[in-house]
Amino acid sequence: MTDLGNYFKAAFTVDNIIFGFDDDDLKVLLIKRGEEPEIGKWALPGHFVHQGEDLLQAANRVLEETTGIKNVYLEQVKTFGTVDRHPLGRVITVSYYSLIKIADYNVNASSFARKAKWHSISKVKDLAFDHEEILNNGFQLLKRRVRRRPVGFELLPPKFTLTELQHLYEAILETDLDKRNFRKKILSMNLLVDLNELQEGVAHRPARLYKFDQEKYRNFVAGGYIFDLSESKKKVVK
Amino acid sequence: MTDLGNYFKAAFTVDNIIFGFDDDDLKVLLIKRGEEPEIGKWALPGHFVHQGEDLLQAANRVLEETTGIKNVYLEQVKTFGTVDRHPLGRVITVSYYSLIKIADYNVNASSFARKAKWHSISKVKDLAFDHEEILNNGFQLLKRRVRRRPVGFELLPPKFTLTELQHLYEAILETDLDKRNFRKKILSMNLLVDLNELQEGVAHRPARLYKFDQEKYRNFVAGGYIFDLSESKKKVVK
DNA sequence: TCAAAAGTGTTCTTATTACACCCATGG
DNA sequence: CCATGGGTGTAATAAGAACACTTTTGA
Numbered sequence: 001m002t003d004l005g006n007y008f009k010a011a012f013t014v015d016n017i018i019f020g021f022d023d024d025d026l027k028v029l030l031i032k033r034g035e036e037p038e039i040g041k042w043a044l045p046g047h048f049v050h051q052g053e054d055l056l057q058a059a060n061r062v063l064e065e066t067t068g069i070k071n072v073y074l075e076q077v078k079t080f081g082t083v084d085r086h087p088l089g090r091v092i093t094v095s096y097y098s099l100i101k102i103a104d105y106n107v108n109a110s111s112f113a114r115k116a117k118w119h120s121i122s123k124v125k126d127l128a129f130d131h132e133e134i135l136n137n138g139f140q141l142l143k144r145r146v147r148r149r150p151v152g153f154e155l156l157p158p159k160f161t162l163t164e165l166q167h168l169y170e171a172i173l174e175t176d177l178d179k180r181n182f183r184k185k186i187l188s189m190n191l192l193v194d195l196n197e198l199q200e201g202v203a204h205r206p207a208r209l210y211k212f213d214q215e216k217y218r219n220f221v222a223g224g225y226i227f228d229l230s231e232s233k234k235k236v237v238k
Numbered sequence: 239m240t241d242l243g244n245y246f247k248a249a250f251t252v253d254n255i256i257f258g259f260d261d262d263d264l265k266v267l268l269i270k271r272g273e274e275p276e277i278g279k280w281a282l283p284g285h286f287v288h289q290g291e292d293l294l295q296a297a298n299r300v301l302e303e304t305t306g307i308k309n310v311y312l313e314q315v316k317t318f319g320t321v322d323r324h325p326l327g328r329v330i331t332v333s334y335y336s337l338i339k340i341a342d343y344n345v346n347a348s349s350f351a352r353k354a355k356w357h358s359i360s361k362v363k364d365l366a367f368d369h370e371e372i373l374n375n376g377f378q379l380l381k382r383r384v385r386r387r388p389v390g391f392e393l394l395p396p397k398f399t400l401t402e403l404q405h406l407y408e409a410i411l412e413t414d415l416d417k418r419n420f421r422k423k424i425l426s427m428n429l430l431v432d433l434n435e436l437q438e439g440v441a442h443r444p445a446r447l448y449k450f451d452q453e454k455y456r457n458f459v460a461g462g463y464i465f466d467l468s469e470s471k472k473k474v475v476k
Numbered sequence: 477t478c479a480a481a482a483g484t485g486t487t488c489t490t491a492t493t494a495c496a497c498c499c500a501t502g503g
Numbered sequence: 504c505c506a507t508g509g510g511t512g513t514a515a516t517a518a519g520a521a522c523a524c525t526t527t528t529g530a
Contacts, residue, residue, distance in 0.1 A: 002332055009289070010250050012319070051247070051328065055319040058260040079317040081250070092250055092330075094317050163482075169476065178482070181520070202366050204480040205527035404526075419493070420513070442507040443500035 008018035010090040014059045015131065017077065017138035018067065020118060021155040026171040027102070027118040028135065029066060030127070034115060037087045038128035044135065045116065046093065059096040066116055066198040068109030073099040073154045075085060075145075078139045085130050097138040099154035121171075146172050147230045150191060153212040159195060161207035162186070169229065185229065191216050251331040252297045253284035253369065255315065255376035256305065258340040258356060259393040264409040265340070265356040266373065267304060268365070272353060275325045276366035283354065284331065293416070297334040304354055306347030311337040311392040313383075315376045323368050335376040337392035359409075382412050385468045388429060391450040397433060399445035406470065407467065423467065429454050 018029040030042040045066040049058040056074065059175060064070050074096050081092035107113055124132070146152050152168050153160075167181050186192065192210040199206035220227070256267040268280040283304040287296040294312065302308050312334050319330035345351055359377060362370070384390050390400075390406050404420050424430065430448040437444035458465070 010248055010287075012248055012250070049248075049319070054321055055317065055330070076316060078314060079293065081287070081332070083290055083292055092293070092332075094330075095318070158260055161482085178522085179482090179518075180522085183483085184485095185519090199482095201529090202481080205482045205529095207482055215506045285516090311502075400508085416496085421510085421512095423492090437509095439502090440508080441502045443509045445509055 010092055011048055012116075013046050013048050013091055013093040014062055015044040015093050015095045015134055016059055016062050016066070016074075016134055017044060017097040018063065019097060019099050019103065019155060021168050021171065022102045022118070024167045024171060026121045026168075028121055028124060029105075030119050030124070031066070031112065032067060032115045032117070033128055041126065041128040042117075042119070042124075043128035044095075044131045045112070049094075055094050056096075059094075059098075063098055064099050065110050065112050067100060067104075067113065068106030069100055069104050073151060074191065075141075076139050077134075080130060080134060082130070093134070095134045095138060097142060099142075099151060101155065101157055103157060143172060148227060150212060150217055150227050159197065159209040159211055161199060161209060163207060165210075173231070175231065189220065189225070189227065191220060191227075239425050248328045248330055250287040250293075251284050251329055252287060252293060252300055253282040253331050253333045253372055254300050254304070254312075255282060255333060255335040255373055256301065257335060257337050257359075257380065257393060258343065259406050260340045260356070261407065262405045262409060264359045264406075266359055266362060267343075268357050268362070269304070269350065270353045270355070271366055279364065279366035280355075280357070280362075281366035282369045283350070287332075291330050294334075297332075297336075301338075302337055303348050303350050303379060305338060305342075305351065305385055306344030307338055307342050311389060313379075315372075315379050318368060318372060320368070331372070333372045335380060337380075337389060339393065339395055341395060381410060386465060388450060388455055388465050397435065397447040397449055398447075398449060399437060401445060402447075427458065427465065428464070429465075430459060 020027045020029065029045065030115065031045045032044050033041050034040050045062055047058065047062050047065075049055060053061070055076070059076075060070060060076055063072070063074065075098075077095040077097055079092060079094045083090065085091065085093075102118070102128065107116070124135065126132075127135065141152075146169065152172070155168060156164060162183055163179075165186065166177055169182070170177055192214055193213050193216075195209045195211060197209040199209065217227075257263045258267065265285065269283045271277050271279050271281050283300055285296065285300050285303075287293060291299070293314070297314075298308060301310070301312065313336075315333040315335050317330060317332045319328075321328065323329065323331075343427055345354070362373065364370075365373065379447070380389075384407065390403065390410070393406060394402060400421055401417075403424065404415055404417065407420070408415055429451055431451050431454075433449055434449045435447040437447065455465075
């Protein structure tokens with residue numbers, strides 16, 4: 001610890017995995033790189049962390065620069081620091097994932113944002129650096145979180161139908177769910193409020209609209225309950 | 239991204255949360271700091287990451303220097319990078335937790351190791367820097383992991399009794415478990431092998447010894463099963 | 477009147493909980 | 504012969520899985 005100067009030579013970045021949900025499809029926001037290295041490839045939005053800036057602050061800054069959005073769900077995923085992961089030197093990156101409502105996304109937030117595009121999670125390939133590994137880690141964490149914490153609602157508009165919610169879960173968990181069982185389970189937790197409003201302008205019977213109630217969730221947790229939308233322990237292989 | 243020199247000024251450390259289990263008690267290995275800053279305080283064993291060294295390599299190195307042990311369970315927890323967390327400059331630390339068998343621990347592994355001591359997790363307080371927060375994060379992760387992955391066995395000797403295993407779970411989850419239900423559940427997964435050996439030298443009926451079978455676990459996972467020793471979703475408040 | 481998605485209950489199976497007594501050993 | 508922890512089963516309850524038809528709307 002005596003020769004500290006030797007150690008203060010690494011750079012660190014944050015990379016954001018920004019998830020959105022649209023058209024029954026889980027999406028991730030990627031930026032087309034406009035400069036070397038890896039020019040032309042799609043990459044996670046990220047940036048170096050400034051000297052007087054906390055990691056979470058940096059992640060929020062990158063999020064806002066890319067989407068125009070602040071104050072949304074943002075959680076650290078994992079740190080990647082393989083010696084040769086970046087061609088310009090020792091760069092360690094801390095990854096975060098965030099959940100946004102695609103409708104809130106502002107494509108004109110910055111010149112950075114204008115190079116951004118939503119990609120279906122299932123079709124992403126050939127990202128810059130080790131971003132594919134970083135994305136996979138974030139996606140796996142999202143899968144775990146969505147089962148045990150009510151974070152899925154962050155991806156939906158404030159008013160949503162139960163079918164939209166189910167499709168969100170199906171997209172994230174990459175599985176099919178039974179409509180009646182799903183509704184029974186989510187409604188039995190008593191965290192949704194029936195708004196007594198109906199969808200409009202759909203060419204079929206309109207669905208009821210619900211919202212998630214944060215206050216109810218706080219009481220739910222305080223009462224010792226645990227949010228759970230897990231599948232069974234034995235996944236039947238078909 | 240043009241003036242990279244500005245960014246290559248931070249230092250990286252790893253800090254290890256080394257868990258052990260003894261006397262029905264979950265322990266963590268701490269080092270008494272022999273130099274400023276925070277001299278005399280207990281801290282997690284950690285060190286700067288060397289230039290050509292991966293993060294996981296660094297964590298393994300610290301583990302070996304502290305305990306004399308290599309090739310054990312080691313997993314990244316979280317990265318802490320608040321601007322003022324270290325008095326000597328911008329130091330970002332990546333925390334890892336490892337699970338070791340206390341019997342394998344070699345107090346004479348290094349001069350570093352000789353300053354180390356096992357502390358009961360419930361009695362730890364007043365650690366150096368932000369190490370208390372780091373420890374808490376690691377402990378929470380261990381609680382989650384131990385329910386869903388068969389990692390608890392890393393803390394027990396190769397041959398153990400079911401009561402030892404139960405006490406391990408009780409120490410980590412900080413709860414009491416029902417003996418019959420615990421046995422039924424763990425044995426029903428068919429991951430333990432009854433060694434047909436008995437404890438010796440105990441002043442009561444000797445218990446049967448079991449070992450965990452990695453090969454069985456691989457088949458279990460391949461068959462689509464999920465390890466689970468969760469509690470119920472409603473924790474009864476007494 | 478058709479197409480599309482909304483909405484709704486019951487039965488069966490499986491998992492979880494609660495609970496108490498006899499057994500084997502060493503001192 | 505006593506103290507200590509080892510070992511065992513059952514019944515009641517709760518949770519999960521499978522499954523099909525009627526309703527409402529717009530085109």
